[in-house]
Amino acid sequence: MQKVKENEVEQPQISPFEEVKAMTETHALNVLIQAANAAQGAGVLSVRDSVFVAAAAELLTKPFGQKQE
Numbered sequence: 001m002q003k004v005k006e007n008e009v010e011q012p013q014i015s016p017f018e019e020v021k022a023m024t025e026t027h028a029l030n031v032l033i034q035a036a037n038a039a040q041g042a043g044v045l046s047v048r049d050s051v052f053v054a055a056a057a058e059l060l061t062k063p064f065g066q067k068q069e
Contacts, residue, residue, distance in 0.1 A: 033057045 023031075036053040039045050045053065 029060055033061075 036045075036057065040050050040053065
């Protein structure tokens, strides 16, 4: 059983299958970037793959006006 500190309120556990139903495009992009960062940190991406992942993340996270340039 998980211990709860005095000042913390115990949060109910939510199934990830329920949690993903509320996913937005921004949240989805953040999840993909986090997964790519984890893969890169674990050394499972080649240098080429790392460059493409970084460029894709940069492109998708630029403000709309900057994407048009």
